[in-house]
Amino acid sequence: MTTTTKRTSHNRENSCAKALTAAIPLHVAGASLSYGAFRALEDINLQVGAGEVYALVGPNGAGKSSLVKAICGRAVLASGMITIGGARAGSADARRRIGVAPQQAALYDNLTALENIACFARLAGVCAAESDERASAALNLTGIASNNRTFARRLSGGQRQRANIAAAIVHAPSLLVLDEPAASLDPEALAETNTLIERVRSENMAILIVTHDMAQADQLATRVGVMSGGRLIVENTPAGLKARFGGDGLHVRIEADDIAANSLALNGYTQDRRKIWHGRASSQSDVAALVERIAKNGGAIRSIETALPSLAGAVDAALKELSGRP
């Protein structure tokens, strides 16, 4: 009797959990993962909704790749749960609901773009009769339909990245995982890729981007998660992160001679290894006043730059503040 009650209660909990997470393309709850004594992930909690772009950032070894492996069902969690559209990560249902675009453009070089995408469609469970049609649609969406008869080895870097994404979305997954989509792309190809990711997002797909490119994260992400030491140390919108960790006012970068050093140090500026001074000012007039003081003391300024707080600076500050990273 007790067993039955327990089982019923457990089933009800499972049903509730499923109902709660069914609509969420990615739900990570208390996920922990270990490799022997090494804790790769520790109590990670995050959600990515439909039409949302979530950027996962952090230094190398922070646990980003381990988290992606767990999401893709290639690592067994020590505790916690990951669901893809309500299905447990690694299950057949979850695998059908996920599309992965690896860092390298994962294509067969001797197949045309269309043949490649059709092949990956079939590997993702699309029936043979539909695979060509779905592949054409994916190539249209990614803007390389005109290259559908081109061998993958002859595609440019940007076109390969587009084909890479086309292969990941050809089976209409609810979650798209992009691993370093900015890697080894020139500025033009990167801009094209970013536009494509926006277009895919507008199809109501949830997108998880693992990236080191903060400009890309700033441009595309609706939320940014910062990882360090296997933990998700902070999560917010790009604007929210900049507001909290980017500081007020302007970031100032000054190259000056040794005579100017005293004035800069007194105003809280710090010098990096390349002997460039970094500091903050509340307004452009504060910067002008500092320059005047240095000139009066006989110092010379070789160059000066001011900038609004960047996501890169905010993430760096967050890492220093929340994880004690130097």
Place this chain on the structure above:
Amino acid sequence: MRVAVLHAMALSLWRDRAALALAFLLPAVIYAIFALVFSSAAGGQMKIRLAVFAQENEISQELLAGLRGAREISSVINAASAAESEAAVRDGRADAGVAIAFDEDREAPVIVFYSDATREGAAIVAENVMRQLAPSDEAVAADVSRRVINPVNTAAPMQAYFAAGVAMLFLLLSGFQSALTLFEERDSGVLERVAAGPAGIAAVIDGKFMFIVLQGILQTGIILLTAAVFFNVSLGYAPDALFLAAFAAAIAAAGLALGLTTLCRSRAQAHASGTVISLISAALGGSMAPKFLMPAHMQTIGAATPNAIGIDAFASALWKGGGVAAALSPAAILILMGLGGLVVAHLAARISLRPAA
């Protein structure tokens, strides 16, 4: 600067034990195997297994005793009849056979040597030994003849033999070559994508297995057609046995290639191992020279290679005869080898082909 590169290369080689063994140990091992296999073939040391039926007679007993002591004969199988002696040759237990009989009206014996169509050399060796041993005038005056057991009635038994031998060699070589694409797919990220999808890496392994099998059957078909068109090799004796042999051999090559490749850590390691194993298996298994030309212990080792078993399967259709019934046993062993390799590939792929995190 050049010395720095030399130093880096030397350190890399020293620290990669597998590469080190391939570079310095294997050449010596392969040399030793080839020297053992082919020195016998070149003459001098050939030892054959002889099946002997000898009618009770003083002369025949003397001949038999002489044969037993001859250094060219590695073993003598006593047969109760000429038919039994022939059967031993037919099923491969003996390289050549001899029947020594006496006509009622003649004192000199009637001696018939016989061999498989691909082992006429063995019968010639046995005959030469017998002539040297001839103990008496009667024996010298014997009516000696040689007969080839040739149920397939092929005009080109050696060409048929080498069609089978070369097919086995290339099935393995191209099987390994195709299996190497697993590493290319791992490095290009294709496996990472597929591993996350519903198919998983298992689909990639199975797909490659099916491809290598199909490729192997076609390869064998082309080799056999070349043999038939240009070298008069007869393919019509037992086409069903021929297909069974080709199918089983292709399965063995596919499974073994995928199994071994997935046990390796890198493309370079898999490539070197595949090539070395294909060549050793070909040398020991009779793809390069018939096994009876090798020393007895090499023949024993070689009998377990896929090449030797494959040649046996093809023999039933190309020169030895026996059809499907004779091909069944070696074909079953080849299929088991292939399926075993496939199981190993599935298990090992989870580790060796794991996409980099």
